[in-house]
Amino acid sequence: MGVKERKEREKLQRSQDILEAARRVFESKGFLNTTLQDVAKEAEISVGLIYRYFQSKEDMFASLALKGAEQFDKDLEATLKKSLRKKSSAQHVLINIAKAFFDFYSPYGEYFDMLLYSYKGLKQVQIQGSTLTRLMSVTLGSLDKLKTFIVDSPEFRAKNDDEALQVVFLLWGILLGCHKLFDGSGRGHLFAFSREDFIDQVVQQIMVGIAKSEHHSQVLEEKNSLFDERPTL
Amino acid sequence: MGVKERKEREKLQRSQDILEAARRVFESKGFLNTTLQDVAKEAEISVGLIYRYFQSKEDMFASLALKGAEQFDKDLEATLKKSLRKKSSAQHVLINIAKAFFDFYSPYGEYFDMLLYSYKGLKQVQIQGSTLTRLMSVTLGSLDKLKTFIVDSPEFRAKNDDEALQVVFLLWGILLGCHKLFDGSGRGHLFAFSREDFIDQVVQQIMVGIAKSEHHSQVLEEKNSLFDERPTL
């Protein structure tokens, strides 16, 4: 029964091909400006066939968002592991996480924004339930990793899980907002500072806010160019 | 020539009526789910007439966003004036500003998000240029007021205009992200904390981040329920 398995593999491959084609078009034209004709042409198939693999246009970007979230989660885990080995300062780690977040959010942010919308009923989203469930669980997993990091790092004021979770939400919100502000306004052209400087500043200020006071001076002394090189994808 | 003036007033009134109708429908169904038929029915006019007053569906929400921004700017100014009279602590003021921001962003956030999108070319927006220009200038005005507040308050570390502006962007981004996180995930149902607690916590942590160290202990001592009552609109 090798035929059935081969067909299944092919089906998965085709699904991935369509998704990649969609990603390319979405990225160049934006989600709302992209027609399924565009996607079909890019994927070299007919429009109708798309619907054998995805329930709707929105289902496609939900799948993309899931892929993005999984990638970020992997990045996050790698960053945290590395920092544990190298005993980096919490500030150093946060900066690298922020950078990973920006990297991740730039291509996939649109999908996440639209998913946030979907909760508020912006569009009756017809997305495969499992996709949303998995997306949620991956995201919660990332948040949990961050929480553990906060709890385990001696620099932070947060004393317990609850307080750490609050800090995580704070961090997440900050990253979300700062990225939106930075990227939304024409990739920082509104600002005088570069992306790296901006991240650096943000993290430094936040660190003072959430670190124990005995670490404040240390935080304020650490300067720019703390970035680890991260593998380009 | 009283006729011309009356007509102009009527025209403006009709334009406002349509806008209010649109706002009601947008708020209950979301922007993308709202059809112009819906708006027309709510405003008790025909679809075609809408186009005598607005260039497009998107032009309508740009106008709404402008109204929202102007309201926030007024609120901000009132809050700052009041705090000057009462010599409130910077933390106290920031909390009230954050609350005003949340109040403002809840109904109008969708429009702002979509406008941010428009910069990234999500949709070829056809909006009256003047609306966008005014929106931008009102927003920059608010940011400038915040900057002045930062510079004038002795509690902050920021020494000059440039540093203060950076803090303002930080604050703005934080408010943006935290609101999106809080409101986007079902109005905070994801969190254990209430909106007020969340704002309070966020501001407190941020304050530590941007205040001079000699004010840290004071910041950490100030507790919840710092909110001024604000007039309900």
Place this chain on the structure above:
DNA sequence: TTTCTTTTTGAACGCCGTTCACTTATTGAA
């Protein structure tokens, strides 16, 4: 080859933002 199943197609459908030919109302002058 033949039959059955799966994959693939693209024309057709319905919805919606937008336009336009047309009707109705309003105005100022005769």
Place this chain on the structure above:
DNA sequence: TTCAATAAGTGAACGGCGTTCAAAAAGAAA
């Protein structure tokens, strides 16, 4: 009051797009 001229208002028609579907093509099993 009547009459052109202009403005306000209507809703059917248009074009584009997401989605569906009947039918064709391809592939598997016999």
